[in-house]
Amino acid sequence: MNYLIEERYNALAAEYVIGTLRGKARIRFQKLMMQYQAIHDATCLWEQYLEGLNHSVAPVTPPPKVWAEIQRRLGHADAPQAVPDQPAKPSRNPxxxxxxxxxxxxxxxxxxxxxxxxxxxxxxxxxxxxxxxxxxxxxxxxxxxxxxxxxxxxxxxxxxxxxxxxxxxxxxxxxxxxxxxxxxxxxxxxxxxxxxxxxxxxxxxxxxxxxxxxxxxxxxxxxxxxxxxxx
Amino acid sequence: MEHETLFPLLCNTASGDKNAFAKLYQITSPQLYAVALKMLKKPDLADEATQDAFVKIWHNAGHYQRAKGTVLTWMVSIVRYRALDLMRYHKVRNEVDLEAEAIPDKPDNAQRFSAEQQKLEECMDELDQSQRQAIQLAYVNGLSHQEVVHHLSSPLGTIKSWIRRGLQSLKRCLSL
The missing domain is CATH 2.60.40 (Immunoglobulin-like)
Incomplete structure (x- = not known):
């Protein structure tokens, strides 16, 4: 299959971004994006087009353990910023x-x-x-x-x-x-x-x-x- | 918010500023987490997707390219792709209660958003209802083709063509 026909890679990029391209097809497409700048660009364009659909999803604050785990995984856990809302008070241990x-x-x-x-x-x-x-x-x-x-x-x-x-x-x-x-x-x-x-x-x-x-x-x-x- | 706030925070994150990263998390995590939760349904998986996304954002902040979209688009894409990976990995079967989950024709808080957002809404409005619904179920709720088949009670071929044609029309409308 010739993926370099614009209409074809554009359709794949759109399905990649909305998430219906799954399994092996998804992985294949990721490789194509790494090989061909035009395919990567088309994908970015679809990300921009569709991102607005997320605005219908009301924000939900993640539980505090999510931030704690991010800090732990990045090795920042003992940094003063571990409580994200407290960056201005470095003296206080979380x-x-x-x-x-x-x-x-x-x-x-x-x-x-x-x-x-x-x-x-x-x-x-x-x-x-x-x-x-x-x-x-x-x-x-x-x-x-x-x-x-x-x-x-x-x-x-x-x-x-x-x-x-x-x-x-x-x-x-x-x-x-x-x-x-x-x-x-x-x-x-x-x-x-x-x-x-x-x-x-x-x-x-x-x-x-x-x-x-x-x-x-x-x-x-x-x-x-x-x-x-x-x- | 985007230009004044997120971009400088991401730039500082790229140079290793943990305060900037904390602030970036504070501002954007409710949006990213909500997107993950909507797709994955299970809070523990949404936690995981959000954690993975922010770890990646920390490491890849310097790779962000402004020409390829806003900071928020870049970040939301990272969490969405991670959510899709986790679905496959955990073999999540996605169910959406269509009764409880009335898919809004328009976001309630539409007025808060940009010209691009309004354009997207206008273009979504121009789609057939079935096309619009199928695209929203796939994108927002993270449903696969088969799961959309199940929810809209139409054959697979029909669903695929609704999505494909819907996306084509959307692109035509958005690039006008």
Whole structure:
């Protein structure tokens, strides 16, 4: 087969880029790209043409272990940049961070479980709606000066051996701070920690955790991000 | 974002700047991870594809050529090809729940994107619905020809020709 006919290699390049060229044909095409600049260029052009289709895919923050593993594999693991959000603070060891946030998380989980006596009817000042990847709302979070109320919608399908944990993501890119475990039915009322009222909040995040919450003090697998709006 | 941010970060990454690499990861990893997750479905495989892609990006940053596309296109292509490799390696059988996964005719957040993006959307809109759907299932969801056959309940020959003709029309429209 003469691959150097433009129409032919162009069609192959397109199928290579969309991913339907598989198996041996895919490997053969990779060799052709290495041999012929025109075929390589045609492939790059298709990559540019089609890349926009990815914009229909909503971004998902990878779990922190992905970055940790990249650092480990590159031999950067003991570098100060191991926590990607902390490049400006080289003096702080990432392991200390984990320990600190772990401690904070433990304290805050405990706080979250105590329903304060006078939670009552202070006006709601901030809201967030946590939606799944199909934009179905799962939790509605309402924050007043003293309390944080979380209601669960019927779109949430609880999973066995899984808890969901709510996190505050600071705007300065510091490590997320746990707000405690989320209810999986009904609603939950808890004291609102002071840091929920700083201007330093980028968003709330929900992670998937083993029963009891994050074992490390960092989100295990971030599922959803929800902005917090003032009302 | 691309010109002001990603290109300098990639250049600095190429010269071994770990801070620049961390920043590049911070900015782009949600997009790359989402693409991998959409194709592979399983979070552990998406983790692996994303890790492999960023290790490769670190090593190959200096090979990026601006004339061949944007930094993000280059990076997303790396993770997509890695995802396709992992599918073959792990023999991933791809299922898409078409009911749950309403394929959008247009991205919801279309207005945020560039002229190229709009042009692509217009050109995708001009395709027959079956062609558009087949291309999206293959590209975005990582389905093979056979898997598209299964999902669109049409014979293999038909699917192949939808994709082939759809791509031809797309190219014609995009290069106008």
């Amino acid at each position: 392991w200390q961070w984990t320990a600190l946030t772990g401690l904070a998380a433990a304290v805050i989980v405990a706080l979250f479980l105590i329903v304060p006596q006078k939670t009552a009817e202070l006006p709601v000042s901030q809201v967030a709606i946590v939606s799944d990847n199909d934009n179905q709302p799962l939790w509605i979070v309402e924050v007043s000066r003293e309390s944080i109320k979380v209601r669960v919608t019927d779109a949430l399908a609880p999973l066995p051996d899984t808890d969901y944990e709510l996190w505050m993501v600071p705007a300065n890119d510091a490590a997320p701070i746990s707000l405690g475990l989320l209810p999986e039915s009904g609603s939950l009322l808890a004291a609102a920690p002071d840091f929920l009222f700083s201007d330093n909040i980028k968003a709330l995040a929900v992670s998937k955790e083993p029963p009891g919450g994050s074992p490390t003090g960092s989100p295990s697998e971030v599922l959803y991000i929800a902005p917090l709006f003032k009302v």
